[in-house]
Amino acid sequence: MTKYREILRLSSLGLSQQNIATSCGVSKKTVNRVLKRANELNIHWSLGPNDTDAVLASRLFPPSHREVPARPMPNFELIRKELMHNGVSKKLLWMEYVEDCKKCSQKPLMYSQFCYHIQQDEQKRRASMHIKRNSAEQIEVDWAGDTATFINPETGKPVKAYVFVGVLSYSKYAYAEAFLDMKQKSWINAHVHMYEFFGGVSKILIPDNCKTAVVRSGNWNEQCINRSYQEMAEHYGTAIIPARVMAPKDKPNAEGAVGNISTWIIAALRKEQFFSLHELNKAIRQRLILFNQRPFQKREGSRESIFLGEEKPYLAPLPATRFELCEWKLATVQFNYHISIEGMLYSVPYEYIKKKVSARVTDRLIEIFSNHERIASHMRLYGPAGQYSTVAEHMPKNHQEYLQWNGECFRSWASRIGVNTHIVVSKILSSNKIEQQGYRSCMGLLQLANKHSAELLEAACQKALTFSSSPSYKNIKNILVTRKNELLPNEKAVKACIPHGITRGADYYRR
CATH class of the missing domain: 3.30.420.10 (Ribonuclease H-like superfamily/Ribonuclease H)
Structure with missing residues (x-):
């Protein structure tokens, strides 16, 4: 803005118009025009503190009140969003703006004014505030x-x-x-x-x-x-x-x-x-x-x-241990009550079969959660894919029993029933090329004790051994069904009453 106060002050000191122009950084023509207008309005130095350059400008050269037809301003918010799209330019938006003005019978802004107002709006949005940061914040x-x-x-x-x-x-x-x-x-x-x-x-x-x-x-x-x-x-x-x-x-x-x-x-x-x-x-x-x-x-x-x-x-001190990176994965529990994480299988309680669970995976640990509650934890497996990490408590009861099957377990179980039962079980286990092939027969044989009684099973095994040196589960079952009465405690008396049949037994003829 022109320094009107300074021009009037220097003029009161008797300086030439050229010196005033040089001091105020304006042309000599401007100084002449200001002093001439001030004399016309009888404005002289000294001036009051409220007579600022802005006030003097309005008094010396009041703005003309010529009415200029208003031109519609563009929607700056919409323009800002449109410019974010690929290929959209100010020229394109201006042409669309001109078309909208013509539809409303309004005179649009020229392209230069259109860009000028967009620039002014953008500068207002760029206002920034310095925020003082505290130490260690x-x-x-x-x-x-x-x-x-x-x-x-x-x-x-x-x-x-x-x-x-x-x-x-x-x-x-x-x-x-x-x-x-x-x-x-x-x-x-x-x-x-x-x-x-x-x-x-x-x-x-x-x-x-x-x-x-x-x-x-x-x-x-x-x-x-x-x-x-x-x-x-x-x-x-x-x-x-x-x-x-x-x-x-x-x-x-x-x-x-x-x-x-x-x-x-x-x-x-x-x-x-x-x-x-x-x-x-x-x-x-x-x-x-x-x-x-x-x-x-x-x-x-x-x-x-x-x-x-x-x-x-x-700064707050570091924790005692370094953070261990983890990943969260979503998995579905399979029918074998395991979930698959990067090719390895980890067990969860069988009650969660076909349910969605979350797995927290770290370099050394796999933790499994359901509804934010941990239901299983395993050490992470490495090596060839397809390895299993199974916790026995996660298995159904019958699966846990099957897991405990082995030859010594069956022999120990049979010896508690009787000597003959132990002999039959040992014969069944040794009659197969692979011991595991006889596990089901042994389990079925020992379950006969629950259906009949341990005494009857022992007596049936004794009877079967008189017929064959390697009786099967089917032989003993048939004896319990067809000859149950012969296996009662008075078995010797019953045998004495039998008038026919082979009474010496297979062992006699085997010798």
């Missing part, structure tokens, strides 16, 4: 846009490495590490290494809106944190507050550090060759130390000095 994390590379020694081809960046908001102290991918495991490990590098934990963690941090982000007010990421935050005692979608100012320090690290670390290493990820990260760590020690341009000290002196003492 928050850490901002992100992946760097530029990638580093190392040479695969086997193929000789370059391999991309993605650089993770973490920054303490107060001191701007930074951490950087390269990974082969940006998946969940790398994301979690990066945080674990970052906390160990800082030697403590901040109250708040601000990540980007990536899938490894946020499960859904359609509505900023209803964001859901990734389950593994949330467990990590609970382990370290910090709160996760994700940045909004397309809102880089929610984590400005991370965005700024990404640019600086891309320049001072990634770009600085472009001429060096590395043959492993370990070598690359070793070089990044050396550059990172120098980066944190570099003095600030507009602030006293460096990132490292402020971190060590003003921030590190206030």
